[in-house]
Amino acid sequence: MTRTTAPREGGRxxxxxxxxxxxxxxxxxxPIARRNLLYSVLSEHIGFSVWSLWSVLVLFMGPAYGIDPAGKFFLIATATCVGALVRIPYTFAVAxxxxxxxxxxxxLLLLAPTVAALVVMEPGTSYGTFLAVAALTGVGGGNFASSMTNINAFFPLREKxxxxxxxxxxxxIGVPVVQLAALLVIATAGAGHPxxxxxxxxxxxxxxxxxxxVRMDNLAPVRSDAGAVREALRERHTWIVAFLYVGTFGSFIGYGFAFGLVLQTRFGHTxxxxxxxxxxxxxLGSLARPVGGALADRFGGARITLAAFVAMAAATGVVVLASVRDSLPVFLTGFVALFAxxxxxxxxxxxxVPGIFHAQALARGLEGVRAAAYGRRLSGAAMGLIGAVGALGGLGINLVFRQAFQNGGSGTAAFLTFLGFYAACCAVTWAVYLRRPGPDRAAAAAAGSTAKSQLTPV
Known part of the structure; x- marks a missing residue:
């Protein structure tokens, strides 16, 4: 990277x-990048745990709290929504x-929602207070965006x-860890001790x-770049990948927040x-994420993404069948497969994301360091936007669940909605990133026109 202003000094x-x-x-x-990755993971892990607190706190909220399933889904949706929105400023805070x-x-900001919940978590607290505290947990969702932007700058393209x-x-993994911690509390102390x-x-x-x-570092060459943000906002691939990320991460976080409440509401679980x-x-979903990244490094992100959406549609079909037949074992099999x-x-x-913008740099005639710098610049700006939109998919999932249970007492209609969305994601992934370019498109690319060229190598 090239420094254009005076270097920042002192500290790390x-x-x-x-x-x-x-x-x-x-x-x-x-070694420096790996050390920063380790402590970035730790902080982001705690952030996810705090963000998903209400996915387990609602399990502690028995009849004495006076909140019906629709109200509980809305508490979860509030945390999801705020977590999605704060990802945008968190992304740019790194630079x-x-x-x-x-x-x-x-x-340190994670202390605010944790201590607030510690104070108010008891029967008799107003629903509005619970909503406000659930909104506070959104700061945990922001940690993902800043962490990913930071780590993206540390690693070369071939290892991203x-x-x-x-x-x-x-x-x-912060999501299942806080859920396991809740299981331990409920199993040992009871549901009355959140x-x-x-x-x-x-x-x-x-x-x-x-x-x-004491263990992490700042990168002086990483600077705020309003121009990169404007470019990322205008770039159609930012919004295409954001749409796909709604299908992947939106599903993960939406299902993660709602799973326990669905089991309680649909199957009468304690x-x-x-x-x-x-x-x-x-x-399983958390453990599968690095596997998906590694497979993408080897076979291409678009190919693995398309395969994931096809399989997610199939797993959703299994969940719909199980929901109609009221089969808990089949329901669990399909739902867990969806997570993975x-x-x-x-x-x-x-x-x-970095693959797309690096390919664009090459298409524009940039090479070597200049191409890598362009890719880092645009991908760093785009990641926050993509992460925020993707997390809003989790909000959508919780609101769809809320409506489905409110209207019919079952999540079947919600899963049919998700099935249609996954089909749309399959079509978009194939059409934009995998379909072979036609003769006119290939001729335009050969002539040096890149505005509409197909980005097959991502």
Whole structure:
């Protein structure tokens, strides 16, 4: 990267960073990048746990709380919505404050929703208060965007799929971990003690912030670039990939937040029974994310993304069948498969982002360092927008579930809606990134026209 302004100094600022230089990467870059990845994963992991707190706190809310299933789904949807919206400013905070410094701040911000929930979590608290505290947990969703933008800058293009997959997968595991922690509390102390779960996270948040402070680094060459943001906003591929990310990450986070409540509402599970099953899907989805990223590095992000959507549509068909026949084992099989496939799709879809913008740089005649810099610049700006739109997919899933249960007492109509959306995602992935260009398109590309060229190598 080229510095255009005076370098930022002091603290843990790294002035030169060129991961595409193989000698620099081998001798200097790799150990630094891996260390930052480790502590980024830790902070993002805690962030996801806090963001998904209400997916388990609703399991503690028995009849004494006076909140029906639709009201509980809306609490979850509120947390999802705020988490999606704050991803945009969180993305740009890395360039403004530095990746390490913002990781410390964003980790400490997690104390606000955790302590607030610790104070209000009891019968008799007003629904409006619960809504406000659920909204606060959205700051945990923002951690993903800043973490991914930061790690994207540390790694060379050839390793981004694996690095981003590990970073996101390690963060995503925060969802099943908080659900397992809730299971432990319910199994040992009972459903009347949600404060034990909340109290356990306070020291973990402080530890994550402290470790980021002493072990992470800021990259001085990463600068705020309003021009890159404007370019990313105008770029059609930003919005196409965001649409696909609604299908992958929106599914993962939406199902992750709603799974336990669906089991309680549809199959009459007790809090302990629901909590004992809820963690399985998000765990497999989190573990599958780096696998999807690694497969995308090898076979291409678009191919793996299309395969994931086809399989997700098939798994949704299984869930619909199970819901109609009232079969819990088949329902669980299909739902858990949806989690795993959405996780793999998360990794492959995010890998497409740097690949798309690097391909555009090459199509514009850029080479080597200049092409890599262009790809990092545009992909970094686009990632926050894509992550925010994708997370709004989770909001959509929770609202569709809310409406389906409110109208018919079953999630069948919701799953039929999701099935149609996955079919649309399959069509878009194939048409934009995998379909062979026609003769006119190929001739235009050969003549040097790139505005409409097909991006087959992503």
């Amino acid at each position: 600022w790294i002035q030169r960073w060129d991961p595409e230089d193989e000698t620099f990467w081998r001798e200097t870059g790799r 403004r404050f530095g990746g390490r410094d913002w990781t410390v701040v964003s980790a 799929g694996r690095a981003l997959g590990l970073n996101a997968g390690g963060g995503n 404060r034990l779960l909340l109290a356990a996270y306070v020291p973990l948040i402080v530890a994550a912030a402290g470790l980021a402070l 809090p302990l029974q629901a909590a004992s099953l809820t963690f399985l899907g998000p765990l 496939l959405s996780g793999a799709g998360n990794g492959s879809t995010y890998k497409m």
